[in-house]
Every structure is written in C-alpha cells, then in structure tokens.
Amino acid sequence: MTLPADAPHAAGTRHATERLRPSRPDRPEPSFAGTPPFPEAARTALANEQLRANLGRATATIRTKRAAVVAERADWEALRLAGAAIKDEVLRDLPALLEQLERAVGTAGGTVHWARDAAEANGIVASIARANGATEVVKVKSMATQEIELNEALRQEGIDVWETDLAEMIVQLGHDLPSHILVPAIHRNRSEIRDIFIDEMGRVGRPAPEGLTNEPAELAEAARLHLREKFLRARVAVSGANFAVAETGTVVVVESEGNGRMCLTLPEVLITVMGIEKLVPTWRDLEVFMQLLPRSATAERMNPYTSMWTGVTAGDGPQAFHLVLLDNGRTDTLSDTVGRQALRCIRCSACLNVCPVYERTGGQAYGSVYPGPIGAILTPQLRGIARHPVDKQTASLPFASSLCGACFDVCPVRIDIPEVLVHLRGQVVRQSEASHRLPTAEAASMRVAAWTLQTPRRLGLAERAAGLGGRLFGRRGTLRRMPGPGPIAGWFRARDLRAPARESFRAWWRRTDGGRGGD
Amino acid sequence: MSSPEVEPAGSSGRRATSAGDARETVLGRIHDALADAPPRVPIPRDYEHALPPGTDIAGLFVERVGDYRATVHRTTTAGLTATIAAALAAQRVTRLAAPAGVPDTWLAGIEVERVGDDPPLSFPALDRLDGVITGCAVAIAETGTIVLDGGPDQGRRALSLLPDLHVCIVMSSQIVGTVPEALARLDSTRPQTWISGPSATSDIELQRVEGVHGPRRLDVIVVE
Structure with a gap:
C-alpha cells in the first residue's frame, strides 16, 4: 500500500513517497496457531543445537545474577509473602478495586474501556487509533497485547505497529515468534541478530550502519538510530502496564532501554492495554513490587527506567490517555480456587530461567506467548480449561514439567506452580475420560x-x-x-x-x- | 479465543452500547468467579522499611549508582559549579537544555549555551541538544535510583529523555535509604521517571549493555 507524498503520515519523514510496512507480503504472518502438542514441539526444539546453546548460555547467566541480587536481601522471603498477600487481596476485592481505578483514572483525565475478549480489545485500540488519524503506532513491549495478537488485528485494519523493545524488534524484523516473557529473542545469538538487522532494517526505515559487527553495543546503537525517527514522528503509542494503582489511578511501566519512555512521553495519544489482574490496591503497595520485580526479572537492584503516570498532565506527555481493561479468560481463571493464584503473576520470567524443561526446549514449543512454567498453568486457564475441554496442544501444557519445584522457589509472588500443574493434569484427565466412552x-x-x-x-x-x-x-x-x-x-x-x-x-x-x- | 456471546469488534457505531455491556459483563463474571468468597487475610509487611541506623546513606547511593556505570561526582555547594563545568567539558557540551527551575548559580560562568524550554522546544530540537541538566525529587541509596517528578528544576519528561547526556544534581538531603521511604515522599499525581543508571538492555544474550534509547551517559552529582 502506498500513500501519496503529502499524506500526514509521510510528511517530514525520510521516506516521503513510500509507506514502509513491517509485514512482508512474501511471508506468512508468524503465529502460534498450529503448534503441535508439547512433546512433539519439544522434540523439534531439542534437535536445534543452536537454540539449545543460545538458551543454555543465556539462562545460566541470568540465574547466577538473580541469585546474587536476591541473596543481598535478608528480607526477601518477607517481600515475597507481602507480594503474594497483596495480590490475593487484589483478586478478592477485584470488582471494587477496578471501579476505584476507573474513577481515579477518569478524574485524572483518562478514559477507561472494558474488553471481554481479545477481539473487543483490539477493536477498541483500532478505533482510537483511527479516530486520531493514525496509520501507524509505536508499541512498548507488552504481554497483554501479544496475547490478544494486537499487531495482526491492527494490520488488518491498515494500521502498522512498530515494536520498539530491542528483543521484540528482533522478533518482528526476523518474522519470528517470541520465546521468553522478558527477552522474546532469547533464542537468538548476537550473530543471528546482526544478520537480521542487516537484512531487514533497510526495508522498513533507516538501514543498519555500514560494517555492523555482532558486538552487542553496536547492535544496540543500530537499534537506537533505526527507531529514533519512528519515535519522533509517532502520534499514537500502545503500551501494557506492569501495575496500576486502584487508589490513585497511577499506571506503571517498568523497562530498561528508554523505548518505553519514548512511547509513553512523545506521542499525543497513549493507549494502555492491561489485564484486569494487574492492580495493586494502594500507592504504598508499589514498595513491595518495585523491589520484587527488578531483582526477579533482570537480576538488577532496580531496572534502568520506570515510568509512572496518572491520567494526563498538561504540558507533559500525551494529552489523551486510554486504559483498556482486558478479561480474555482471566475471570475463567479466577473461578478456579486452586488455579487462580496464577493471576498473581507479575511477568518477571524467573520461573522460565530456572526451569530444566524450558532451558532445553525454549519458549516456542509451548505454543503460546506465555511459555515456561507460568505459561504451562496460565495458558490452559486463559483458554478456558476450567469451563470446557481444551484442544490437544493446550491439554499437553500442564504435563510440560518434571514437577521439580524450582519455579515455586524463585516466584516473587509465591505461585505454587507445581500444585497448579497437578491440579490441571487432573482436569485434563477428567475431561478426557468424560469425552471417551471407553476408558483411555x-x-x-x-x-x-x-x-x-x-x-x-x-x-x-x-x-x-x-x-x-x-x-x-x-x-x-x-x-x-x-x-x-x-x-x-x-x-x-x-x-x-x-x-x-x-x-x-x-x-x-x-x-x-x-x-x-x-x- | 473469543467467547460466543461477544459480537465482532470493529464496527465503531455499536461500541457505545457494547462498551457498557462489556463493563457489566466483566464485573458480573468476576462476582461469579468469587462465589467461594475467599477469606480476608492481613498483609504481612515484615520487610525492611529503612536501612540500619548509622548507614552512610550518601556513600551507599554513590556506590550503587556507580555500579550501573553512571558517572558519579561528590562535591559541596561551593564546588558544585566547577563540578558541573568539568562534567560538561568532558563531554564537549556546547548547547545544554535546562528547565526554568535550574538555578543560575549552577551554570554561572560556564561556557555553554543554556537552552530553556519555554515555549516548549520541538522534539527534533531537543534531539539535537548535547545534554540536559536537572535536579531530582528524591534519590534512593539502596538501589542507586534517582526519581524525577516534573518539578521546576526537572521540567517535562521529554527534556531528560531525548538529549544523549543527562546531568542530574542530587542534594544529599534528597537521598533516602529505601524504596518504601522514597514512595512515602513522592506524590502519585505527578508524572514520575525513576532512573537507575544510563539506558541499558539485556536483550542480547542476557548480557547488560549500556546505551539504547534513553541518554547513553548519566552524570550524577551529589552535593553534600
């Protein structure tokens, strides 16, 4: 699709005559749909020696670092207990807290939308983008928007999405699928990333610098140069949320690179898509999660950048703020008294990094944006296992574990993942029995x-x-x-x-x- | 994954009514899901709220900021201008953004063009500046974090984002020991940026590399 040179979108860019789009007509859009059941997908992944080497190195690095920063805190267990209790309180008081959040965001100049499922959330984002005349949006890495496949939905509406997180951009430029919650391109090594940049950056904007090597610092510099023009021209941004404070209406995004700050600060319109469970009741509660999350996720005392905003602020940042509250299977998950603890998850991915199964198969074998131990309990529940029989791939996920328990030990909000795995295995067996006339x-x-x-x-x-x-x-x-x-x-x-x-x-x-x- | 009762989204004409339905439907589903009425339990807050008495809080802050490969300077009120001058000279800064609340004394006699933000600079203009100087709202020793909240000496968020060098002045009285102490001092209604070192990424083989989209250089000057 080509826009005329005087279209508002193209004005002022270096590529004034041709609209550059992330998708490639010569390749199918990558999708998790069609992933075979876990044992089969795992066998394919295990045969990929490059993947195993990349994953083994990366997870070993992060495990060691995490253990060191957690050992620094004598009160780590007390923080975990507080984190779990606060999240349980959120789940118990969810209706009142969501209504409180809605009022606070509205008072501060934001607009709250509710979405029952992925299609409804995507429709809301698309209509806001269209109402603002946007043909493209910049995006901060977010699990919720991956879960609802927002990029593909917007593409079908003629709106391009530019992923700005480095790893997410590597996945997008590589026409690939994510394999980790925090570092979606963890399955790629530096040389593969260099090749993707050289082959693909020029097709969608500023090309990779001449003579680019596989040094991580040079690759990061290439990403900086490539994305800067997109940040400066973007009018609409889409983000997820790490936390939202019901009491104050404050939304929190935790990041490292500054791409989040760019998206949350420069565009005129900001749309945040957030699962209904991502609340904390009070401002004070952030003191627990701002300590638990960075150490569990990137093994740092604190991540480089955290943005917190409440509605809109005159003269500073986006002047329109839309918050989309997403169900999409979360209430089904909440209805299971054993399984609901999965909704405590703060998406740190510590459980992936310690999991002997994940370390060997990588994330794509799980056939979901949520891989690893948390994915094995979250995906089947979001897909409705508490309500109805699920497909074979989904039913295979609770069995993608040796039940060693390392995931529970590192979970910052004490989700007893093995307990939920066993519980879901029982559900799978009972559903299978019910659907067979003869015993299996x-x-x-x-x-x-x-x-x-x-x-x-x-x-x-x-x-x-x-x-x-x-x-x-x-x-x-x-x-x-x-x-x-x-x-x-x-x-x-x-x-x-x-x-x-x-x-x-x-x-x-x-x-x-x-x-x-x-x- | 869509539930059968949901109409296809995308027709904006119907959204006004379906939006209200969505809210009631989701809240109704939550009520049903919580039919077992889970018990209320007190939240245990037995974690540390302050550093042990006698901790050298400014010293710890300087050490922890340094761990992020930010450049840290310690000075006194009398030495502040000279320290700023040296930090700017080291990066050959000629044009420096400074929000209105940055005192003239900080930059007195320094050979640098002070660029104000009133009327607001365009983003491309901000992008072309060599650096920015700001104060901060609060700093956290335990994590080596500075927090900006858009106060007069910090300006709007874009100001400390687009230029490649951020010089941040921290008065020792602004440094607290822990994250809980910092949150107690902060005002939730103000837009905040918590900064712990320069922009960084761990996305390539999970190794930390400094310098992606935010300022690649962070100079923190602690004034005793």
Missing part, C-alpha cells in the same frame, strides 16, 4: 495400579513378576523404549527406567530380617 489406556492402567496397590499380597505378586521381568534386561540394565503403539510405549518416549531389582525391598527385608541376618 491411561485410565485403564491407573485402575490396574490401584487394584495392585490395594493389598500387600497383590503388590508382592506384582513385585515378583517385575523382578522376573527385570532379569531379561541384565543386572544393571536400563529400559529405554518399548516397541509398538499404546500407553506403555508412549510413557517410554520421554523417560528411561532402571530395570526392576531381582528382589523387591520387602522380600529382602523378610529374607534378611531387615539386614540383621546378613546381606
């Missing part, structure tokens, strides 16, 4: 196990049988796979099993009188 293979084997474990005699027989079976595999053998289809072969696809001992513990105890009678 898994349900059948569980029934056999229950029968076997009911009496010591049945267990003893099973142990003898296992011991005999074990001899077939040698003394120290390992069972790696079982032939054929069916549940047993399926179980072995992701697991090894030591061959059963020739003698069960109970048989050994009887024979040796608990070890007193010799070996």
